[in-house]
Amino acid sequence: MDSILVAIILGIVEGLTEFIPVSSTGHMILTDKLIHPNVPRDILSSFEVIIQLAAILAIAIVYRERLYRLFGLKKAAAMPSTSTAGGRVRKSQLNLMHVFLGIAPALITAFFLKDYIKSKFDSSTTVLWALVVGALFLLFAEFFSRSRVKITAKDMDDMTYKQAFLIGIYQILSVVWPGFSRSGSTMAGGMLSGLSYKAAADFSFLMAIPIMCAASGYELLKNYEVILNGDWMFFLVGFIVSFVVAYIVVVVFLKYIQKIQLRHFAYYRLIVAFLFWFFILR
Numbered sequence: 454m455d456s457i458l459v460a461i462i463l464g465i466v467e468g469l470t471e472f473i474p475v476s477s478t479g480h481m482i483l484t485d486k487l488i489h490p491n492v493p494r495d496i497l498s499s500f501e502v503i504i505q506l507a508a509i510l511a512i513a514i515v516y517r518e519r520l521y522r523l524f525g526l527k528k529a530a531a532m533p534s535t536s537t538a539g540g541r542v543r544k545s546q547l548n549l550m551h552v553f554l555g556i557a558p559a560l561i562t563a564f565f566l567k568d569y570i571k572s573k574f575d576s577s578t579t580v581l582w583a584l585v586v587g588a589l590f591l592l593f594a595e596f597f598s599r600s601r602v603k604i605t606a607k608d609m610d611d612m613t614y615k616q617a618f619l620i621g622i623y624q625i626l627s628v629v630w631p632g633f634s635r636s637g638s639t640m641a642g643g644m645l646s647g648l649s650y651k652a653a654a655d656f657s658f659l660m661a662i663p664i665m666c667a668a669s670g671y672e673l674l675k676n677y678e679v680i681l682n683g684d685w686m687f688f689l690v691g692f693i694v695s696f697v698v699a700y701i702v703v704v705v706f707l708k709y710i711q712k713i714q715l716r717h718f719a720y721y722r723l724i725v726a727f728l729f730w731f732f733i734l735r
Contacts, residue, residue: 456684459490460500460691467504467691468698472512472658473706474591474637474718479580479725482632486577486733496683499676503688504695505669511699512658515707519609519659523549547609547656551617555639555660558621560667562628574631581729583632588722590626590633594641595715605647609655612648619646620656624664634722635664641715651710658703 466484470477481501490497513520521527563570573579598604606612623642627635636657643653673680680688706713 454488454491456490456492456687457690459488459492460687461694462488463490463500464504464507464691464694465698467501467508468511468695468700469702471505471508471699472636472661472703474587474634474640474715475722475725476580476584476587476632476634476637478574478634479584479632479729482577482580483725483729483733492687495676495679496687498672499679499683500688500691502669502672502676503680504691505665506673507692507695508699509662509665509669511696512703513662515700515703516655516659516662519547520662523547523552547612550614551609551612551656552660552663554614554617555621555624555656556664556667558618559624559628559635559664562625563668566629570629570631573629576631577729577733579630580632581726581734583630583634584722584726584729586630587626587633587637588719588726591637591641591715591719591722594644595719598644602645602647604649606652607649608652609659612652612656616643616646616648617656620648620653620660624660635661637715637718644715650714654707654710 463481463484466480467477470480485497492500518527606616620639620642623638623645624635625638627633627638639657639660640650640653643656644650648656
């Protein structure tokens, strides 16, 4: 298969799956097995880093206003205050500490278990079960949060430090289990921690920026010689396609978030798991 066509296909798959709870890892492995790209393994690994960076850029642009406020580059809008026995207290607002608490557990886990995690990426059976168990987790989170969990954070600015840290703990599932889905674990974890679906999705997308920058940056440093000496058109096409598709997916998802519930992604994951088993493991 022509390398440019491979770049387009993989760029589309990355852009479509990176930020929604369906497991980009599972889809990339499945796609690789189905199309059998005639690309050296080291080039393909470096290419996957490049298209991940494109997806990061897309999400950063979508959330640029929030990022400006987080880093003090733009003044936040006045927040409403709430009344207490001691007087009026300003409403809390999302800050860098929330983000740090949300990403620290995953980064620490990845650092100490990097060899174990890397070994699991080559296991198709591991990814298959992650797709299935992750789907069940999404179903559990949606139904349980509706009946048993009180929503205390309708948007990210209502979130407490404890809730941010709990989401970070849930995110470990995706770190140690390739195919579980980072966005799936954080969205479901957010809902189980008392965030609304919208707030959980927003925080999941926002946390993706530092998490993916750290992971992709580490891989980029290891593979920079391969990238510099590789086919620049192959990398460029993949980067552009991944960026455009990821941007569209996030914008559309946020627009129709109330109609696209977690259970829909769960059902889709089960279908993908079946295809994964039928075409790869059977």
